[in-house]
Amino acid sequence: xSERSAxxxxxxxARSYGATPALRGVDLAVGAGEIVAVTGPSGCGKSTLLHCLxxxxxxDSGTVTYRDQDIGLWSEAARSRLRRTEFGVLFxxxxxxxxLTAVENVALPLLLAGSGRREARQVAAEWLDxxxxxxxxxxxxxxxxxxxxxxxxxxxxLVTQPRVLFADEPTGALDALTGEQVLGEIVRVVRExxxxxxxxxxxASVAAYADREIVLRDGVLDPTGLGLGxxx
Amino acid sequence: MSTAHVxxxxxxxxxxxxxxxxxxxxxxxxxAKPLAYGQVxxxxxxxxxxxxxAESGQxxxxxxxxxxxxxxxxxxxxxxAWLAAVDPPAPYVNSEIFNKVTVALLAAGxxxxxxxxxxxxxxxxxxxxxLTMAKSAPGASLGDVIAADYAIGHLEADLRWLxxxxxxxxxxxxxxxxxxxx
Numbered sequence: 001x002s003e004r005s006a007x008x009x010x011x012x013x014a015r016s017y018g019a020t021p022a023l024r025g026v027d028l029a030v031g032a033g034e035i036v037a038v039t040g041p042s043g044c045g046k047s048t049l050l051h052c053l054x055x056x057x058x059x060d061s062g063t064v065t066y067r068d069q070d071i072g073l074w075s076e077a078a079r080s081r082l083r084r085t086e087f088g089v090l091f092x093x094x095x096x097x098x099x100l101t102a103v104e105n106v107a108l109p110l111l112l113a114g115s116g117r118r119e120a121r122q123v124a125a126e127w128l129d130x131x132x133x134x135x136x137x138x139x140x141x142x143x144x145x146x147x148x149x150x151x152x153x154x155x156x157x158l159v160t161q162p163r164v165l166f167a168d169e170p171t172g173a174l175d176a177l178t179g180e181q182v183l184g185e186i187v188r189v190v191r192e193x194x195x196x197x198x199x200x201x202x203x204a205s206v207a208a209y210a211d212r213e214i215v216l217r218d219g220v221l222d223p224t225g226l227g228l229g230x231x232x
Numbered sequence: 233m234s235t236a237h238v239x240x241x242x243x244x245x246x247x248x249x250x251x252x253x254x255x256x257x258x259x260x261x262x263x264a265k266p267l268a269y270g271q272v273x274x275x276x277x278x279x280x281x282x283x284x285x286a287e288s289g290q291x292x293x294x295x296x297x298x299x300x301x302x303x304x305x306x307x308x309x310x311x312x313a314w315l316a317a318v319d320p321p322a323p324y325v326n327s328e329i330f331n332k333v334t335v336a337l338l339a340a341g342x343x344x345x346x347x348x349x350x351x352x353x354x355x356x357x358x359x360x361x362x363l364t365m366a367k368s369a370p371g372a373s374l375g376d377v378i379a380a381d382y383a384i385g386h387l388e389a390d391l392r393w394l395x396x397x398x399x400x401x402x403x404x405x406x407x408x409x410x411x412x413x414x
Binding site: 187203204205210224 | 346349350353356357360361363364368384387388391392
């Protein structure tokens with residue numbers, strides 16, 4: 001992916017938690033409509049990278065550029081707006097609001113973005129249909145299986161039609177077959193939408209859904225994918 | 233995989249005679265079927281015919297005469313080419329990969345083993361992507377999906393082993409030099 005065609009890119013991203021470095025200078029570029037898997041062993045910095053790219057965490061050094069703009073220079077309010085409108089985030093556990101029904105959960109980002117209640121519900125219901133869980137619109141998360149919850153969470157992450165979806169181990173809590181079905185749905189929909197995806201996973205079979213893979217180890221890129229000669 | 237390549241790998245460390253080669257083979261590849269002496273000598277004579285090894289001397293050492301063999305330049309090149317060639321990612325446990333990594337570590341050193349593993353890992357990931365695409369394609373039959381699952385499962389096992397092996401190699405580097413000859 002050349003810098004020129006990158007929709008989202010990070011250059012020299014570094015981030016520590018106290019004295020512990022989590023990222024030590026990571027470069028990554030994601031093109032429009034591209035699915036990039038970020039893999040690596042536990043504790044390698046995958047999730048921190050996702051949080052930095054999504055503007056949830058500020059970097060200690062390095063830049064994150066979205067559509068040619070350095071989002072590190074933006075105010076917290078502007079970054080928050082970016083996350084509500086242009087970015088979608090999907091975590092391992094759907095993090096649906098337990099008191100709300102599926103359709104209310106999915107409508108939430110639209111309401112936050114200023115849509116009217118009726119329109120938001122209608123669009124949310126369409127997205128639940130698209131993810132194959134339309135019949136669960138009035139159910140609360142507690143009454144759903146893990147796979148159904150993740151489909152709802154996917155609908156919620158995509159309902160604003162973000163340009164970039166950040167997915168952190170989106171099927172990590174599901175059994176193999178359910179995980180594959182949910183991942184297949186996510187990939188199908190983002191391909192239809194032309195959404196770029198940063199897909200965090202530690203499983204090769206999940207990374208195989210991506211167009212390409214980058215491997216992190218000890219907070220730096222491991223071009224070999226095998227962990228030799230990295231960070232030493 | 234061929235016994236010939238393993239013998240070439242063992243000879244990369246210096247001349248050995250047949251008995252020595254058999255012992256080294258069985259020791260270094262403990263899970264492989266032990267080599268029969270006849271197989272060792274038949275393989276050595278084929279390798280000699282092809283110009284990959286040459287007799288380097290005779291010693292007696294209290295018993296019958298024993299012929300030692302050494303790698304020729306051609307044999308060294310043949311071994312290097314084999315070690316560098318990426319294997320077709322196949323839907324079954326690929327013992328060729330196992331043998332190649334073992335021989336690379338014995339004969340050629342960590343760098344070559346690493347280069348091979350990096351290329352092999354890329355080939356495996358590429359094949360897994362193709363299979364994933366095939367099974368996710370609209371209209372894929374149950375048979376297609378099951379066949380792809382089978383292949384992906386085995387390739388994934390290979391990948392896990394590649395990863396673990398390199399992690400072990402990295403951790404054990406200090407213990408390897410006695411085996412590394414170049």
